[in-house]
Amino acid sequence: MPPSILDGRALATTYEYDDAGRLVRSVQEPAWTDRDRALMLALVYYRNTRCPNCGGDPAECGPDSRGKWEVPPPRRCYRTDRLALAQESSKADRPEALSWTVQRRGVANGADSQSEPRAGGRRLSAGR
């Protein structure tokens, strides 16, 4: 979909009538503007010039960068952790049919904006 449409641009339609007032034809303006095409070309260019592995600047991924990167310790999301533990511990039949939620302790189900049918910003599988 063209970016300008996503931004709310409505497509204008021009109606043409003959001398008797009958509709002869209608012409809708093109959905893709020059700016939309330029934006898409820029996006393609950007994607094509990124490292295919990490999506970063390829100049930072090459041999000159060997030894210049490190991986900090992972951060544990305890909401996701608790959900994963519950799913691993569940002995329910057909676990794929279960919908899981995570909520803060002491908060009634659905009474808190923290209650979400997901954890860690991504939907977790109900399976194990």
Ligand SMILES: [Zn+2]
């Ligand atoms: Zn890379």
